[in-house]
Amino acid sequence: MGRRLQFNIFRHNPLDPASTPHMQPFIMEELPNMTLFIALNKLREEQDPGLQFEFCCRAAICGACAMVINGKPGLACRTKTVDLPEEINLLPLPFFKLVGDLTVDTGTWFRDMAKRVRSWVHTDKDFDPKAQEERMDNALADEIYELDRCVECGCCVAACGTALMRPDFLGAVALNRVARFMIDPRDQRTDCDYFSVIGSDEGIFGCMGLLGCEDVCPKQIPLQDQLGMIRRKLALAAAKNFLPRFMRS
């Protein structure tokens, strides 16, 4: 017989004026190899068909099932109940708009973020569909791929003290996205171009460097290295660009 688990789950429907945010307890027997994803589906099937939570892939690929698990953002499909105590508190990610219970709207924020950081390869070259693909060194392709593994779950933003204080902060996920283009030789933007996109308190200079983001990233993306690299590059770009003007005035 498995452990007797108590789930305390945040419940609220923001569209229903009669709904008030509260925690609802559920009791369930633990099964072998049970993930939170399995537990939540079982709860919905057997105890409350109205329980809202998001999922798609069950394999840490879509990023949809992120929630706050006993105080820490993480993926429900990747978290085993055996690694948690018998009492499990589940809340929706903060920062994002609440849809209902454990479901938040990360999509709108991520679309807006991609526009704000101009998240595509910028090049003046004309596209020639008949030309051979440009070669890229394997090591560099791996380096870019390492940063491209982000599943847009939002955990890093939900764990970020700056993002919780200022909603316009772009967060580690956006800065990691920029870092990905900075090392891509096909992107012709200069450090000054990147400065105009993230060289502000909404971007890299708002980051307090406490690295809650890297601690919770379920894909173990090396966010600390990217934040450090961007800070150094953009500080240098600012010094090169603005100091001469300051000296002349």
Ligand code: SF4
């Ligand atoms: S290091 Fe920067 S981006 Fe990461 S959690 Fe801290 S303030 Fe947010």
Ligand code: SF4
């Ligand atoms: S950087 Fe990590 S925590 Fe942040 S959205 Fe991407 S996968 Fe999630």
Ligand code: FES
């Ligand atoms: S269901 Fe896709 S990441 Fe968890």
